[in-house]
Amino acid sequence: MSKKIHESLTELVGNTPLVRLHGYEKKLGLKAHILAKVEYFNPIGSIKDRIVLRIIEDAEREGKIKPGVTTLIEYTSGNTGIAVSAIGAMKGYKVQIYLQEGVSQERLQVMKAFGANVQKIGEVPELQEALKATNNDFVAATNLLKQHIRERVAAGDDIYFVDQMINPLNPQAHHDTTGEEIWDQTDGDLVAVVSAVGTGGTIRGVSDYIKSKNSNVKVIAVEPALDAAALTGIHNFTEVPEERVPIALKNKIGIYDEVLIGKVDTAFEAARTVAKTDGVLVGNSSGAALWGATEIAKCPEYEGKNIVVIFPDTGLRYLSTDLFK
DSSP states (O other): OOTTSOSOGGGGOSOOOEEEOHHHHHHHTOOSEEEEEEGGGSTTSBTHHHHHHHHHHHHHHTTSOOTTTOEEEEEESSHHHHHHHHHHHHHTOEEEEEEOTTOOHHHHHHHHHTTOEEEEGGGOTTTHHHHHHTTTOHHHHHHHHHHHHHHHHHTTOOEEEOOTTTOTHHHHHIIIIIIHHHHHHTTTOOSEEEEEOSSSHHHHHHHHHHHHHOTTSEEEEEEEOTTOTTSTTOOOOSSSOGGGSOGGGSSOTTTOSEEEEEOHHHHHHHHHHHHHHHOOOBOHHHHHHHHHHHHHHTSGGGTTOEEEEEEOBBGGGGTTSSTTO
16 A cells, blocks of 8 residues: 555544744734644544544553444533544444533534534433533533443443543643644744643643743643633633542643633634634634733743644634634
């Protein structure tokens, strides 16, 4: 077989480009260099391709799952579910997705297109009342779903919960790939990395790698304001009870240097602007991260220096939302 022919799309996960946003910098008068890690170049369209591939292939090596027998299950705001659905289809697994409320219609349709059985979390009878008590909190819902899954396993179902919220391979995948790529692509010439926080896996893994190379590089976390429900896919972790903090951020010391609070209007505006200035169409979590990078770039000490911002996914998954209206 020719070396130019890939055996599967799984071979194309990772090695995404780092792109300088010249137009955005010019429009906003920024003196720092903003370099975007454009994760929609992953074959299934988001940064979650990395962790899902790692989790599934490790489970296969350990004999925990078997194609045609095991059903893969995940609770998601969309991108992880899409990756599980697609990679599951490639490898011959049935897929059951529990979907967070309020996500875009495109995400639901894409998962179904890959053959997944998709159910909104609010439609699971056993979880409805408990979800109301936590305002549909992502982490709380995951913890509730685990009990639901344990009951299914006890009943004899052959299922495997990908469980990005707690699986240590989530941050490990980003340490081994995303963090290393950023360091290599910049030749270590960077002063800050900015990432919106969802499960915490990206910022934890990237931070662990980058800071092992240069502890002076600043890692900036962007979380949503508590009332910013429209910023799906990212999670508040500083103003919630400890049990609702993502596992990857339980030990916060040394992971990030600063936390910025993203709002819907500023995140949306950043995403809309970069689409027009640089032709980069990204989702709302990318917009939140770009807003954060912009705030950092305004600091005089960063003039002429490289700030990396992570863009998790494509804006094509948000066309039915208010993001580009």
